[in-house]
Amino acid sequence: MKKLKEANLYRSELIPVSGKLVERYNKCLKTLGFTETKLKSFSIDGVGWSPEVAEEKKDVQYLNHGDANPHGIIISPLQKGKPVYLPFHSFDREMMQHVFRTHGDKINDITRDSAICIDFDQDIDVFYEPLDVLKYDDVSITFRLIDNLEEKQKEQLALVDKFKHDNNFIDEDIHQQLLESANAYGDLRDRDLTLHPLHFSTGSFFTRAFDGIYLLRDFIKPIVVFESKEIYKEAIKDTLHDVLIYHISQPQLIDKLKDHIIIDCNLEEMVKTSNYERIKKFELYQFLDKTEHPIKDILNNKVLFKSYLNKIDIKKRKKVMSVELYLEKLERSNAYKIEDIVDQSLYFALHQPHSSLSAEHRDLIHKLLINIAPKDILFLYWYDKEQFYESYESWDDSFRDWVIEQISNNI
Numbered sequence: 293m294k295k296l297k298e299a300n301l302y303r304s305e306l307i308p309v310s311g312k313l314v315e316r317y318n319k320c321l322k323t324l325g326f327t328e329t330k331l332k333s334f335s336i337d338g339v340g341w342s343p344e345v346a347e348e349k350k351d352v353q354y355l356n357h358g359d360a361n362p363h364g365i366i367i368s369p370l371q372k373g374k375p376v377y378l379p380f381h382s383f384d385r386e387m388m389q390h391v392f393r394t395h396g397d398k399i400n401d402i403t404r405d406s407a408i409c410i411d412f413d414q415d416i417d418v419f420y421e422p423l424d425v426l427k428y429d430d431v432s433i434t435f436r437l438i439d440n441l442e443e444k445q446k447e448q449l450a451l452v453d454k455f456k457h458d459n460n461f462i463d464e465d466i467h468q469q470l471l472e473s474a475n476a477y478g479d480l481r482d483r484d485l486t487l488h489p490l491h492f493s494t495g496s497f498f499t500r501a502f503d504g505i506y507l508l509r510d511f512i513k514p515i516v517v518f519e520s521k522e523i524y525k526e527a528i529k530d531t532l533h534d535v536l537i538y539h540i541s542q543p544q545l546i547d548k549l550k551d552h553i554i555i556d557c558n559l560e561e562m563v564k565t566s567n568y569e570r571i572k573k574f575e576l577y578q579f580l581d582k583t584e585h586p587i588k589d590i591l592n593n594k595v596l597f598k599s600y601l602n603k604i605d606i607k608k609r610k611k612v613m614s615v616e617l618y619l620e621k622l623e624r625s626n627a628y629k630i631e632d633i634v635d636q637s638l639y640f641a642l643h644q645p646h647s648s649l650s651a652e653h654r655d656l657i658h659k660l661l662i663n664i665a666p667k668d669i670l671f672l673y674w675y676d677k678e679q680f681y682e683s684y685e686s687w688d689d690s691f692r693d694w695v696i697e698q699i700s701n702n703i
Contacts, residue, residue, distance in 0.1 A: 296684065299696050301673070303343060303377055306335035307370050316407035319438040320365040323409045326354065338374035338388050340365030340410075352378055359501035360419050364388070364410035369400045378678065382498040382656055387412065391433060395487050402437065402485060409436040414494075422502045422527040423516065426509075426535070428494050435487035496656055506540075506660050510653065512552045517545060517660065540664055546640055554657060557643040559615060559630075570698060571641050571667045572612060576601060577691055579608045587690035588697070611635055615642065641665035669695050670702055 296302035309317060310333040318328040320340070327349075334344035339355075341364075346352045356362045362380045372392040376385045391410070392399065402408060413432045416424065496508045504519030514535040518524035524539040538545040549555045562568050573591040580600060583590060590596045601609055610617060618633040630639060641664075645657035659675040666672050672680045673695075684692060 293681070293684070295692060295696055296681075299700055301696060301699055302681070303335075303337075305374050306337055306343070306377070307368055307374065308335050309333060309342070309367065313367050316367050316438060317365060320367070320407050320409045323436060323438055324355070324363050324365075324411075325357065336365070336367070336371070337377045338371050339376045339379075339384060340367065340371065341376070341378055343377070346378075353380065353500070356380060358418055359499075360414070360416045360424075362412045364412065366391075366399060366408040366410065367403060369396075369403055372396065372399075380500050381494075382659065383492070383494060386652075387431065387433060387492050390490060390492055394490055395435075398484055398487060401483060402487075407438045408487065409438065410434070411436070419501055421530070422505065422518065422523050423530050423533050423535070425499060425501060425505050425507055425516070426514070426533060428497070428499075428507070431492040431494060433490040433492060435489070437485060496653060498656060498659060506656070508554065508656075511554055515548065515552070519663070540660075543636065546643065546664070549643075549657075553646050553648065555643045555661065556646050557639070559619060559642065562642045562644075563615060563619065567668055567671070568615070568642065570670060571638070572615075573597070573694075574667050574669060575612045575638065576604075577688075579604045579612070586693070587688050588694040589690075591691075591694050592697075611638070614638060637665045638667065641667040670698055673699050 293302050297304070314329075314332060314334075317336075317340075321328050329342075329345045329348060331344055331348060334342045336342045341355055346354055353362075355364065362384075371388075373389070376388060379385060381387075399408065411432075411434045413434060414428050414430070415432065416427055419425070495510045496506075498504070498506050502518070502520065502523045505523075506515075506517035508515040508517070515538065516527065516535050517538050517540050518527060519540050521539055521541075524537070528537050530537075536548060538548070546555070550557075576597070577587060577591065580587065580590070583600065585596055585600075590600050601612060604612075614634040615638065618628065618630055621628045621633065640661070643661055645654040645661070649657065655675070658671060662668065662671045662675045663679070666676075666679060666683070669680070672683065684695070687695065
């Protein structure tokens with residue numbers, strides 16, 4: 293990951309945490325019912341998740357009490373607008389933006405000397421069956437402050453009222469209680485520490501629950517897509533819900549998404565795009581072995597690209613160029629079938645969200661499509677960083693250089 297870090301492409305927007313902030317973070321963990329971290333310094337993202345703490349706990353979802361009960365932590369106003377690097381739901385970043393939009397000023401004040409624990413409650417205590425995700429509707433976002441600061445404020449205000457009553461201003465015991473409260477929690481008299489609950493409505497989304505589920509319910513008929521075959525096999529036994537159920541690897545899924553006007557594929561237009569060029573070069577890279585030139589140079593130089601294209605066997609060559617071959621044949625006759633010429637995964641990779649979709653839906657469908665056919669390295673980085681980082685580890689070092697160049701040129 294060294295090269296990615298140098299190019300600011302690997303979790304580059306994490307916020308460093310040390311000193312007093314570690315103490316507050318641990319108080320949040322304890323308040324939420326989790327064990328504290330023993331780390332003296334680490335970093336966090338927009339929702340308070342830390343890769344270092346996750347590694348220490350050997351649990352990437354250490355801020356969750358099961359699939360149905362995710363949480364967040366705010367210890368700094370710097371978390372505003374920061375990425376959520378391992379979202380449990382595809383809408384997690386939008387929820388955090390909603391939090392800061394509504395309570396931004398109060399968060400700035402509270403995090404001067406305290407921290408905020410967040411509960412994302414969809415009114416589901418626990419998931420029992422895969423299709424329980426259909427119960428997702430409104431998420432209630434509630435807040436708790438460490439050290440029960442709201443209660444301490446009430447106690448301090450009560451002491452102030454008592455101090456003002458009759459001749460209590462000369463009572464040394466009350467003086468001492470006020471001093472102890474002020475030393476421990478500061479002057480809380482004029483601070484607004486009330487963060488009222490927020491609501492966030494969910495439509496279509498992805499969740500990591502049950503090893504990964506896409507719920508598409510803003511279209512003709514609800515569609516549920518499972519990443520796990522085992523969970524999919526369990527879900528199809530359900531006879532109570534009127535939904536369409538697919539595993540992500542089923543070819544019929546693409547057909548259904550097209551029928552519901554969720555995706556489309558215009559090959560004549562796609563071959564003119566940079567997306568297609570990246571995918572075609574990725575296809576060639578997979579067939580290259582013991583090259584005389586760096587992979588980066590081969591993919592960037594048209595002459596070298598053609599040279600190495602001609603060095604691989606004819607079957608592989610046809611696969612790399614299958615889309616263009618199909619379009620050439622189609623000009624002569626419409627008798628040719630795309631499935632006879634173009635590799636299925638390559639064809640799937642060339643699909644796009646339908647132009648009629650909202651920006652929010654386009655992002656979700658891009659994520660689904662890149663998980664179906666992960667061939668566009670730029671979109672893989674944009675829409676599924678976890679899978680991108682995992683794939684990156686297996687790539688040739690020179691190919692990594694090309695990948696970093698492609699991403700850096702499109703930021």
